[in-house]
Amino acid sequence: MNELNLKGKVAVITGGAGIICSTMARSLAAQGVKTVILDLNKEAAVSVAVEIEKEFKTSSIGVSASVLDKASLEAARKEIHDNFGPIDILINGAGGNSPAATTKVEKMECTEDEKLEDTFFGLQIEGFDKVFDLNFKGTLLPSMVFATDMVKKKSGVIINISSMNSYRPLTKIAAYSAAKAAVNNFTQWLAVHFSKTGIRVNAIAPGFLLTNQNRFLLIDEKTGELTARGNKIIKGTPMERYCVPEELTGTLIYLVSDLSKFVTGIVIPVDGGFSAYSGV
Numbered sequence: 001m002n003e004l005n006l007k008g009k010v011a012v013i014t015g016g017a018g019i020i021c022s023t024m025a026r027s028l029a030a031q032g033v034k035t036v037i038l039d040l041n042k043e044a045a046v047s048v049a050v051e052i053e054k055e056f057k058t059s060s061i062g063v064s065a066s067v068l069d070k071a072s073l074e075a076a077r078k079e080i081h082d083n084f085g086p087i088d089i090l091i092n093g094a095g096g097n098s099p100a101a102t103t104k105v106e107k108m109e110c111t112e113d114e115k116l117e118d119t120f121f122g123l124q125i126e127g128f129d130k131v132f133d134l135n136f137k138g139t140l141l142p143s144m145v146f147a148t149d150m151v152k153k154k155s156g157v158i159i160n161i162s163s164m165n166s167y168r169p170l171t172k173i174a175a176y177s178a179a180k181a182a183v184n185n186f187t188q189w190l191a192v193h194f195s196k197t198g199i200r201v202n203a204i205a206p207g208f209l210l211t212n213q214n215r216f217l218l219i220d221e222k223t224g225e226l227t228a229r230g231n232k233i234i235k236g237t238p239m240e241r242y243c244v245p246e247e248l249t250g251t252l253i254y255l256v257s258d259l260s261k262f263v264t265g266i267v268i269p270v271d272g273g274f275s276a277y278s279g280v
């Protein structure tokens, strides 16, 4: 018996054109999974799919949809059915932070010259909504649309992409932290709700990678060096380096395959020890 039981399965990867999820898609294709690269950016999604087909000789398509727009997800599902048939695996990878939902300072000092707009009071509610929606509703809606196939087949796997922020919030990024905490909570909720349907729901909480969404916080635009915050992350990570996307794929394959048949409702940190370390 093939203990992974992945060959020929159909996986939808939202945010599939991004740094982490395009690597995840490649790792699935390497196991013979047919991949759907679903992204807002159609051109980038198609380009990842073309590369995957060339590299792994496994079918892949790029599909344009927004994880915040149910009608576009339903249209995507039809396109996927026409190409590959019903969906077995969903990776909810679209997500990220925004400068509009990020405070300028870590802590309020209450000094005379402190500008309130640099603190909690300067957070823009539109930015807060945007980040919360993308990370939380952007996990909820694709699950609602794509798990209908899994319920019919009485089998399927959903993987949500969480973050270290979900356990303990990082300074400055209130909306992103709250949204990822909600993703963990929802992972548990949906796992229980689906526990008798044959669908398993789990999450991966990556440590810190240098990607488009956090570059503005971790790399100094002018010098190209790590910012003070970037250095703090390295100090807080016992392995003393950033994660690379390929280091998430072992956990992904474990969670999507039959290796984890009795595993549902968990969040696995892949973080170089960050969540275990008190800093002392």
Ligand code: NAD
Pocket: 014, 015, 016, 017, 018, 019, 020, 021, 038, 039, 040, 041, 065, 066, 067, 068, 092, 093, 094, 095, 096, 097, 134, 138, 161, 162, 163, 164, 205, 206, 207, 208, 209, 210, 211, 212, 213, 214
């Ligand atoms: P990325 O910015 O490289 O990729 C995100 C992708 O999502 C992009 O291709 C973008 O076009 C797409 N996208 C954005 N809005 C969308 C929408 N409404 N509908 C469909 N697609 C949309 O991001 P990444 O760093 O690879 O992050 C992937 C996931 O990993 C995110 O959920 C992120 O929060 C999480 N994560 C990242 C880190 C990190 O350090 N980079 C750490 C932990 C968790």
